[in-house]
Amino acid sequence: MKTPKKIGLFGFGTVGKGFYENLKKYPHLAAQIAKVCVKRLDLPRIGHELYFTDNPEELLGDSEIDIIIELIDDPDAAKTYVEKALLAGKDVISANKKMIGESLQNVAIWHTSFDSSFLYEAAVGGGIPIVNAVDGFFRDQEITEIRGILNGSSNYILTQMQLHGWTFEQALKEAQAKGFAERNPLLDVSGIDASYKLSILAYHAFGEVPSMKSFEIESIENVTKEDIKRAKTKGRKIKLVASLKKTNQEISCSVKPEMVGANDEFYSVDFENNAISVETLISGRHVFVGKGAGAMPTGSAVLEDLKRLLNGYSYQVSNRIKTLA
Numbered sequence: 382m383k384t385p386k387k388i389g390l391f392g393f394g395t396v397g398k399g400f401y402e403n404l405k406k407y408p409h410l411a412a413q414i415a416k417v418c419v420k421r422l423d424l425p426r427i428g429h430e431l432y433f434t435d436n437p438e439e440l441l442g443d444s445e446i447d448i449i450i451e452l453i454d455d456p457d458a459a460k461t462y463v464e465k466a467l468l469a470g471k472d473v474i475s476a477n478k479k480m481i482g483e484s485l486q487n488v489a490i491w492h493t494s495f496d497s498s499f500l501y502e503a504a505v506g507g508g509i510p511i512v513n514a515v516d517g518f519f520r521d522q523e524i525t526e527i528r529g530i531l532n533g534s535s536n537y538i539l540t541q542m543q544l545h546g547w548t549f550e551q552a553l554k555e556a557q558a559k560g561f562a563e564r565n566p567l568l569d570v571s572g573i574d575a576s577y578k579l580s581i582l583a584y585h586a587f588g589e590v591p592s593m594k595s596f597e598i599e600s601i602e603n604v605t606k607e608d609i610k611r612a613k614t615k616g617r618k619i620k621l622v623a624s625l626k627k628t629n630q631e632i633s634c635s636v637k638p639e640m641v642g643a644n645d646e647f648y649s650v651d652f653e654n655n656a657i658s659v660e661t662l663i664s665g666r667h668v669f670v671g672k673g674a675g676a677m678p679t680g681s682a683v684l685e686d687l688k689r690l691l692n693g694y695s696y697q698v699s700n701r702i703k704t705l706a
């Protein structure tokens with residue numbers, strides 16, 4: 382057996398614990414958690430066999446750590462840790478859609494200038510392998526459109542309002558209790574979280590970074606019980622739909638509530654599920670549906686990135702950028 386690679390894990394919240402539980406199912410994987418960096422050392426924790434610290438340098442400065450997995454909330458700290466780790470020659474996995482979505486210009490530089498890999502499947506669509514599909518499988522198939530339900534919390538809220546007549550506030554509380562929502566749930570309901578994810582998909586689909594300033598973004602906060610009832614009487618549902626289209630050389634992106642009918646690909650995508658459809662000129666339309674939020678689905682995507690890293694995988698987008706340049 383190969384000497385196991387050593388992992389330095391940042392964060393042990395919902396996704397960190399989900400990753401840890403997923404990893405435990407693969408005791409023979411050639412990678413093990415060496416150190417975990419958390420903000421609060423005083424909190425009671427599962428994972429008693431793990432070494433916890435609150436000093437990031439214990440991980441970043443440890444030459445025996447090969448892989449950094451960054452699963453924290455704070456996008457600024459995450460960006461610093463990812464950049465330092467890549468500079469130190471470590472491979473990096475992240476789930477931080479806010480940091481990645483806001484820093485795509487830097488991400489593009491990281492992908493083209495470092496030999497180490499930087500993967501982040503868990504940042505988009507929870508357990509759905511969509512970054513990999515867009516970056517790898519569909520990359521040469523001329524993607525023309527991506528449409529998605531990319532935020533589990535807002536989909537969960539709209540579903541509970543539709544099915545049980547819950548109020549927006551009641552449904553949001555439940556989405557928070559289930560660990561789907563962000564610490565700041567405004568990111569979920571405003572459409573901003575979905576727009577970070579859409580930018581990441583645009584970057585992998587086209588090798589270009591669209592300016593989020595040009596996005597049309599509308600919150601679900603103004604969707605009332607009456608709007609949902611009205612849609613229901615017409616046999617429709619309200620969904621927060623993210624959409625990206627490429628026409629000629631223009632990429633247009635929007636995230637807004639839409640009324641969808643029973644024959645829409647997203648009509649039956651309820652609760653915290655996400656769905657993404659990818660339209661290509663070569664092979665037509667493909668729809669992915671699955672758990673878009675929650676500890677185990679998101680943790681499983683982190684684990685799959687780890688397995689890919691161990692096989693020497695990096696994203697293909699850097700080749701695309703080099704071709705465009």
Ligand code: HSE
Nearest residue numbers: 532533534561563674
């Ligand atoms: N808050 C996010 C969501 C978590 O609800 O989709 C997964 O990115």
